[in-house]
Amino acid sequence: MRAAVMTLLRGRKARLTADRRFEAGQRLRDIAAGRLSACRAAKVSLHDVSVSFAPDRSAAVVSGLELTILPGEFVTFLGPSGCGKTTLLNVIGGMILPTTGKVRINDALVTAPTPMCNIVFQQHSLFEWMRVADNVAFGPRALGHPDPRGEAMRFLHLVGLEEHADAYPVTLSGGMRQRVAIARALATSPSVLLMDEPFGALDAQTRSIMQEELLKLRRSIAPTVIFVTHDVDEALLLSDRIFVMRAMPGGLKEEIAADGMFRHKEKVLRNGKYRALRQHILTQIREETLKVFNRPNRMQR
Numbered sequence: 001m002r003a004a005v006m007t008l009l010r011g012r013k014a015r016l017t018a019d020r021r022f023e024a025g026q027r028l029r030d031i032a033a034g035r036l037s038a039c040r041a042a043k044v045s046l047h048d049v050s051v052s053f054a055p056d057r058s059a060a061v062v063s064g065l066e067l068t069i070l071p072g073e074f075v076t077f078l079g080p081s082g083c084g085k086t087t088l089l090n091v092i093g094g095m096i097l098p099t100t101g102k103v104r105i106n107d108a109l110v111t112a113p114t115p116m117c118n119i120v121f122q123q124h125s126l127f128e129w130m131r132v133a134d135n136v137a138f139g140p141r142a143l144g145h146p147d148p149r150g151e152a153m154r155f156l157h158l159v160g161l162e163e164h165a166d167a168y169p170v171t172l173s174g175g176m177r178q179r180v181a182i183a184r185a186l187a188t189s190p191s192v193l194l195m196d197e198p199f200g201a202l203d204a205q206t207r208s209i210m211q212e213e214l215l216k217l218r219r220s221i222a223p224t225v226i227f228v229t230h231d232v233d234e235a236l237l238l239s240d241r242i243f244v245m246r247a248m249p250g251g252l253k254e255e256i257a258a259d260g261m262f263r264h265k266e267k268v269l270r271n272g273k274y275r276a277l278r279q280h281i282l283t284q285i286r287e288e289t290l291k292v293f294n295r296p297n298r299m300q301r
């Protein structure tokens with residue numbers, strides 16, 4: 001009986017995967033034919049989302065999360081290590097199913113990885129044996145785009161790397177590799193772009209340039225962006241809204257409206273509101289970090 005049930009579940013999963021691939025491929029074909037605009041921003045809704053990795057669900061990583069992200073918004077999650085920021089991204093992208101609650105992208109319930117989302121990691125995770133253009137074309141090709149190379153070149157042009165299309169990733173600098181990773185994520189025309197500390201491994205100068213490049217990209221391509229970082233200045237620079245997360249278990253401690261008001265770097269350091277808001281966020285994060293360090297059973301482990 002159990003074997004029969006597992007066979008049915010595997011068949012259902014295979015059909016769902018095939019349906020999603022067909023839907024995503026059709027969307028890319030419509031974009032190429034001009035019937036559909038690329039990167040249509042989507043609304044993301046989380047209702048009473050909790051995630052626990054314990055068999056008895058006793059230790060929640062994220063608990064009771066209620067959140068709506070509007071189409072085209074750039075939202076950032078800040079918080080202490082271990083508060084569930086990356087887990088939250090994985091839940092939105094369908095890589096992890098919530099223990100309780102529901103996630104929807106527009107009106108579609110997220111129950112598995114969805115082509116409506118793509119993700120940029122802290123490490124670029126490029127295919128080292130493929131040339132740059134082949135890395136970027138990988139997604140469009142897998143989804144049946146009629147011209148994957150052309151699509152790759154379009155996004156390489158957007159990140160200023162079309163001249164390096166035939167290079168291998170090992171020949172590029174760290175910042176250039178991360179620009180390729182962003183181009184690869186955008187090449188499938190996701191409605192939601194998930195970014196998990198994408199500039200965390202870069203040096204300060206390269207990181208600053210990459211932040212500016214991301215802002216430029218948003219002016220030409222505007223998916224909904226959900227961003228995770230530990231850098232308060234980065235969050236204030238890039239975001240429309242900032243969510244400070246609490247720890248033990250993870251959840252939303254405070255919502256802060258940045259509204260893109262701090263996107264001129266040369267002005268922000270002289271801005272009293274910026275300095276006050278920055279200090280406020282740092283204080284909130286410190287409070288949550290101290291909860292982790294001062295929990296009663298920490299010294300007994």
